[in-house]
Amino acid sequence: MFEIAREALGVLHEGGALGVVVVTGVHGSTPRAPGSTIAVCADGRAIGAISGGCLESEAYELALARHAEPEPVAATLGGEPDLYRPGLACGGAVDVLAFHVGPGDREIVAALEASLEDGEATLTLPGGHRIVRPRAPRLVIVGAVDFTPALAAAGRALGYRVLVVDPRPVFATPERIPAAHEVHVAWPDAYLRGLEIEDGTVICVLTHDDRVDVPALEVALASPAGYIGAMGSRVTHERRLARLREAGLGDDALARLRSPIGLDLGGSSPAETAVAILAEVLAARTGASGRPLRETGGAIHPRPGR
Template identity: 40%
Template sequence: MLDIAEELNRWCEQGRDFAVATVVATNGSAPRQPGAALAVSADGTAIGSVSGGCVEGAVYELCQQSLQSGEAALERFGYSDDDAFSTGLTCGGGIDILVTPVRTGGSPVDSVNRETLAAALAAVVVGEAAAVARIIQGPMQLMGRALHLRCDGSYAGTLGSHPELDRAAAGEARALLDAGRTATVEIGADSSHCGRPIVLLVESSVPPPRMIIFGAIDFASALAQVGKFLNCHVTVCDARPVFATAQRFPTADEIVVDWPHRYLDSQKLDGRAVLCVLTHDAKFDVPLLQRALKLPAAYIGAMGSRRTHLDRLDRLHEVGVTELELARLRSPIGLDLGAHTPEETALSIAAEIVADRRGGSGIPLTGAHTTIHHGDTPSAVGHIDSAA
C-alpha cells in the first residue's frame, strides 16, 4: 500500500472513499511482492497494481464489493491450468490479496482505521520513515485493522481491544522499519488475547537510499541518472569546484565540493547506502576507501583498471585496511557487460548494485536454473489461511 502512498494521501485529503487491495503473501514466481497494492476509489478510479495485469480485473471487482459492504476480504489467486486466460496467474505463482475499505462516515472503528492509514500515508509522502501493521489473519472482525508506527518509535491506531496486542505489533514493526523491510509476522496467542495467533503484514517505508558518487567525471553524470532511476538520493562529491557543478549533474539531488574523505566523515550512513568511487586517483581513493570500508554501507565500488586496482590494494594495505574489509570492495566496479560509453558503464555498475542487493548471480537467465525473482520462496507464513 505504501508504494502508492502519494496518490492515496491525495484521496484522503480530498475525503474520498476507496478500497485498497494489498499483496500479503506470495508463492512461486509471483509477479509482485508483499506490499504491492491496487486501490479503487468510489468513482471507479484505479491506481497501482497487484499482479502486473494477470488478476487486476478480479481484484478491481473485489475492491468495489468491499467499498459497498464496508468489510475486509482475503482472496487467493493462483495459476489456472485449464484456461490461462481465466482469472489466475499465468506466471505459475500464487498471491494472497487483502482488500480493506477506507471509508468516511462508517463506524467508530472504521474512522480510527482511516485516520491511522491517512496519518501513515501523509508521513510517507513527506519522506518520514513509517510502518503500517495490518491484521491479515485472525478473527474476521479484526481483518484489515491498522497500526501506524512513527519514525520516533511511537504508534497510533489499534489492532483490537487489548493494548498488549498493539505493543507486540509495534515491537515487530519497529524491527522491520529499522531494516527497511516489508514482511509478515506472527503475534502469539498470549499477546494477541484472541485465543490464537494473529498474522500481520508490516509495510515499511524509509527515505530513498543514499547513492554517493565520488568523482565529478562524465561517467558520474551517467551514473547519477541511473541512480535516480533506481530511486536513490544521489550526491556527487568532488574537491574540484570547476567540475562539481549543477550544470554538469542536473539529475543529482545535491552537489558537494569537498575532499571525498572529509565529506564522508561528516555523513551518517545506514546499511542501504551505495558508495561509488570513480576518481581512480590514489590521493582521493585511499583515504576515502580507508574510511568507507569501515562503514555499514550496502555497496562500495571503485573504478579503475586491474593495474589500478592492484596498486590501490597495496596502498590500502599500507594504511592498515584489513583483508576482511577489502573483501567488501567491488573493484573494478560493475559487471562485465563489455561496456565502453559512460552510459553503458553506468548500467554495468547499476546491474552489480541490484545483483548485490537482491542476491542475483549476474549470469544470463537464458538456460539458467536460477529463480527469476529472488525471494520467490513463500513468505514467512506461506499462503495465508482463510480467516475464521
C-alpha cells in the same frame, strides 16, 4: 502500498478517494511480494500493480468495487486457472485485502507521507495487517562527474536515498544532479567519516582521481558498507590498489573493493554504465549469480526463508 505513495497522495490531497488492493501473503511462485498494491480512482484510473499482469483485471475490479462497497474484503487470487477464473502463469497465488481509502484516513495518509521522507514507516491496514517499510538504504556517490546524474536517477528509482559528495562547488550542484536527494560540497573522506554507514549502504567512487579516491576508499573500506565500488581503467585500478596498500590496507579490506566497478554488460554511456553498476549492486545484495536466468535453476523470485 508504499510503492505508489506519491501517486496515491496526489489523489488523496486533492480530495479524491481510492479503492485499494494490497497483497498480504503469497503462496508458491509469484512475481510480486507482500505489500504490492493496485489502487483505483473513482474515475477508473489505475495506479500500481500486484501481479505483473496475470491477476490485474480481477484485482482492478475488486478495487473499483470499494468505491460503492467500502467495507474491507479479503480474498485469494491466482492458483491454477480454469475457464472462469484467471490464475498466475507461474502457478502461485496471493492473499489480498481490498479496502477504501479517503482523505480522512489520516493514519494511512501520514504513513504514506512518512515513506516519502525515506524514513521507516509502518502502515496498519483494516483487520490489523501491517506493512513495514524500512528506512531507505543510502547510495553514496563520490564525485559529481558525467556518470553521476544517470547513476543517481537509476539509484533513486530502485529506492535508494542518493547522496552525492564532491569537493568542487562548480560541479556539485542540485541543478546538475536533480535526482539526488542531497548534494554536498566537501572532501569525500571527511564527509564519509561523519556519515552513519550501515551494511545496506552502497558507496560508488566515480572520480578516478587518486587525491579523492584513495582517502575516500580508506574510510569506506573500514566501514560496514555492503557494496564499495570504484570507477576507472584496469591500469587505474592497479595504481589505486598500490596507493591503498601504501596507506596500510591489507588484502582482506582490498578484497571488498569492486573495481573496475560494475558488471561486464558491454555498455559505455552514462545510462548504460548506471545499469551495469546497479546490476552488480543488486547481485551483491541478494547473493545472486548475475548469470542469465536460462542458465540457472530454482525459483526465479526467491522469498526470504524459502
